[in-house]
Amino acid sequence: MAYDNTCKYIASQNPASFVRWLLPNDEFTTVEILKTELPAEPIRADFLILLRFGNTILHLEFEKLPYSDPPIPERMLNYWVRLYGKYRCRIEQVVIYLQRIDSPLVFLDRFQVGNTVHPYRVIRLWEEDPASFLAEPALLPLAPLTRSNAPRELLAQVAAEVELIQDPAQRREILVCTAVMAGLLHKPNLISQLFREDNMQESLFYQEIVEKGEQRGLQRGLQQGLQREVSVILRLVRRRVGELAPSTEERIRALSISQLENLAEALLDFSSPADLTVWLDNLN
Numbered sequence: 001m002a003y004d005n006t007c008k009y010i011a012s013q014n015p016a017s018f019v020r021w022l023l024p025n026d027e028f029t030t031v032e033i034l035k036t037e038l039p040a041e042p043i044r045a046d047f048l049i050l051l052r053f054g055n056t057i058l059h060l061e062f063e064k065l066p067y068s069d070p071p072i073p074e075r076m077l078n079y080w081v082r083l084y085g086k087y088r089c090r091i092e093q094v095v096i097y098l099q100r101i102d103s104p105l106v107f108l109d110r111f112q113v114g115n116t117v118h119p120y121r122v123i124r125l126w127e128e129d130p131a132s133f134l135a136e137p138a139l140l141p142l143a144p145l146t147r148s149n150a151p152r153e154l155l156a157q158v159a160a161e162v163e164l165i166q167d168p169a170q171r172r173e174i175l176v177c178t179a180v181m182a183g184l185l186h187k188p189n190l191i192s193q194l195f196r197e198d199n200m201q202e203s204l205f206y207q208e209i210v211e212k213g214e215q216r217g218l219q220r221g222l223q224q225g226l227q228r229e230v231s232v233i234l235r236l237v238r239r240r241v242g243e244l245a246p247s248t249e250e251r252i253r254a255l256s257i258s259q260l261e262n263l264a265e266a267l268l269d270f271s272s273p274a275d276l277t278v279w280l281d282n283l284n
Contacts, residue, residue, distance in 0.1 A: 004097060006141065006180045007062035008049055010139070012136030013173065015051045019058055021132065021139060022094055022121075028053035048079070059084060059093040064184070066097065066105035073111035077118040093120035098145055100126040104169065130154060137165050141177035144185060159194040175214050213230055233260050233267075241273045251280050259283065 007021035011018050015031040034057065049060040059079060066072060076093055083091050097106050110119040125145040133143035138163055148154040162178055165171035179195040230253050237252065240242060244252075255263065264281055 003064055003181060003184060004062055006177050007060075007096075007098070010138060010141050010174075010177050011049045011051070011060055014123075017050060017136055017138035018055060018060065021136065022058060022060075022123075023092060026053070026056065050083070052087075056090045056092060059083065059091060061093070062098060063094045063095060065100050065101060066103055066108075070107075073108055073118075073120075076094075076120045077111040077116075080118060080120075087108075094123060095120060096123045096125065098125055098142075098181070108221060117167070133160055133283065134158065137170065139163075139175055140174050141181045144178065144182040151185060153185055155190070156194060158182075162195075230255075230260065233264055237267055237270075237276060240267050240270050241276055244273065248276065255283075 010017065012033050013035055016028070019026065019028060019031055030053065030170060032052040034052050051058040051060070061072070061076070063072065067171045068075060070078075072095060076095065080091055080093060097110075105123070106124055109122040110117060112118075117182075125142060126147060130143050130146040130148060133139040133146055134157065140158055141162075143158045144151070144155045146154070158178060162171060162175050165174060175195055179191050182191050182195075234244075252260075252263070263279070267276070270276055270279070
């Protein structure tokens with residue numbers, strides 16, 4: 001999800017740049033970012049970006065791979081119907097594929113069943129000329145994924161362009177986003193050579209990534225600790241009362257850490273599986 005969130009971040013921070021890239025003939029003064037939620041059912045916010053300017057909504061869908069349930073064409077139709085039903089305006093839809101893949105699905109640009117046909121635009125980044133991305137700071141994070149016979153050299157060129165950004169805060173944010181997106185194509189050691197971590201640490205987006213990573217690490221650690229605790233308790237219970245019915249084992253696996261600790265003390269007084277069942281029943 002890191003790539004989806006990065007795309008969402010750079011588009012929401014620089015919406016005008018994305019409108020100029022995707023709709024170069026449209027005139028606008030301001031771009032509004034719409035909430036990615038529609039009546040009846042929330043849309044997957046990690047994938048969907050809605051930019052509104054004038055009487056137009058630009059719906060951006062960033063996808064790493066073309067696999068989806070429901071399929072992407074069906075989703076695009078569903079989004080269009082719901083957006084039009086709410087806003088009654090022109091809606092331009094663009095699916096942007098990030099990672100090169102040999103699948104016919106990345107060439108689908110419409111939903112078509114019977115007489116129902118709904119087209120949308122598809123961009124495969126690996127086919128795009130890098131020149132326009134190199135010329136626009138907000139689009140630099142996508143530049144490493146564009147067309148090139150020498151992707152390593154292109155990445156070095158992108159890194160050099162990032163260093164030319166005058167605003168230090170913008171430079172840090174673009175640097176982090178570019179390093180993340182480059183991970184779809186390049187190995188970490190090359191990325192770390194070109195995008196030094198000490199230059200990224202003051203980036204708000206970088207700090208958010210680290211914070212979320214630490215939270216996930218903490219959650220994984222707690223989960224692993226709970227699993228170890230359950231395994232130990234189950235072994236002790238079996239030694240005390242014998243083999244357990246599958247339903248009883250599931251009840252033990254569902255206990256919290258504090259309940260498991262209480263069980264570890266209580267089982268010293270158990271002499272039969274019935275004692276365990278009574279103890280579990282008394283939890284409620």
